[in-house]
Structure formats: C-alpha cells, structure tokens
C-alpha cells in the first residue's frame with residue numbers, strides 16, 4: 001500500500017507553503033483562503049492565481065489583494081488541462097515559486113503532468129460529499145436526487161474525476177424549498193471553512209496518505 005507523507009512546512013520551520021490557485025469563477029474560496037492567511041490562522045502565502053477564463057472574477061479578486069493574477073490560455077481543450085496548455089500553466093506556477101496547487105472552482109480535469117510537477121501537492125474542493133455527486137453542478141445533482149444532507153469535500157487530486165484521497169468534509173442540510181441557488185450558497189459557506197482547514201492540516205506537515213485514507217501523524 002502506498003504511503004506518502006506531506007511536509008507542509010516544506011523542509012524548514014521558516015519556509016511557508018506557497019499556494020498557486022487555479023480557478024474559473026468568482027473566487028470566493030480563494031477569498032476564504034486569503035482571509036485565513038490575513039487573520040493568521042493559515043501559515044501560507046497565495047503567490048499567484050491563474051484563470052482559464054479571461055474575465056473570471058477570481059482574477060479581479062486576486063488583483064485587488066495584490067496577488068499576481070494571470071489568464072493563461074487553456075486552448076485547444078474545452079474540459080481538460082493537457083498538452084501545451086498544461087505546460088503553460090506549469091511554467092507560470094513554477095515561475096511564481098508555487099509548491100502547492102489549489103483548485104478553487106477550476107472547471108477542468110487536470111492531468112498527470114501537473115500532478116507530477118507538484119509531487120501530488122494538488123488539492124480540489126468539490127460541492128458535495130464525495131463519492132456522491134462527482135462532476136458538474138453537484139448541488140443540482142443533490143437536489144434532483146432528493147438527499148436531505150449534502151456538503152463539500154476537500155481532497156487530494158488524482159488522475160480520476162473527484163476521486164482523490166479525502167482531507168476534509170463538511171455536511172450541509174438540504175432544506176425544504178431549497179433552490180439550486182440557495183443550496184449552493186449554503187454549501188459555499190461550508191466550503192469557506194473547509195478549504196482553509198484542509199490547508200492548515202497540509203501546512204502542519206503531518207498528513208499521511210495510506211491507500212485512500214488521509215490521517216494525521218502525531
């Protein structure tokens with residue numbers, strides 16, 4: 001069974017985790033991470049943000065917070081980051097000194113090249129309790145299925161779609177009369193706690209992956 005340990009302190013007590021965020025949307029999860037860093041509850045720096053959509057709100061948010069913010073062309077692919085586009089993303093992340101890649105509403109499948117370039121230190125947030133409702137618009141899938149509890153999941157990214165080892169999950173109730181919008185908003189409130197929490201665990205340097213299980217070593 002493969003066991004991997006993640007030293008979030010990146011080899012010394014003084015070297016902070018350097019996060020590169022990839023996103024396609026408004027960037028509220030990145031905002032939560034920036035807020036945790038600012039509040040001193042997450043020992044890390046967001047060193048850059050890259051979007052695959054030129055006018056994504058996450059870029060404007062990054063610029064407002066003084067984070068180097070880049071649109072990087074994902075062409076020719078529509079749903080994945082691969083080939084030359086993947087190489088362009090890796091190059092920018094490396095130039096900016098990133099050691100940890102955080103997918104925050106990045107609506108593409110990332111492939112082996114990016115995962116290997118960052119030694120598996122690639123995290124994603126998904127708006128459901130995986131393995132339920134992988135893929136797109138998970139909150140709509142939850143409503144359509146009629147579950148009474150859904151939530152969010154922060155996980156390491158592997159080569160599948162929303163299949164990597166799970167770090168943090170938060171449950172969220174589905175309430176009578178919920179619409180897709182009200183349920184997604186409630187899930188996002190949970191996401192904004194879950195992502196900083198998962199990054200704190202990673203930064204502690206004590207996360208261990210054994211098979212699918214992520215545990216803390218003391």
Ligand code: GAR
Pocket residue numbers: 023024025026027028029030058104105106107125126127135136137138188191
């Ligand atoms: C979040 O709800 C995130 O879970 C979801 O996109 C939203 C991005 O919001 N991601 C996925 O659905 C990935 N499959 P944000 O841009 O405000 O952080």
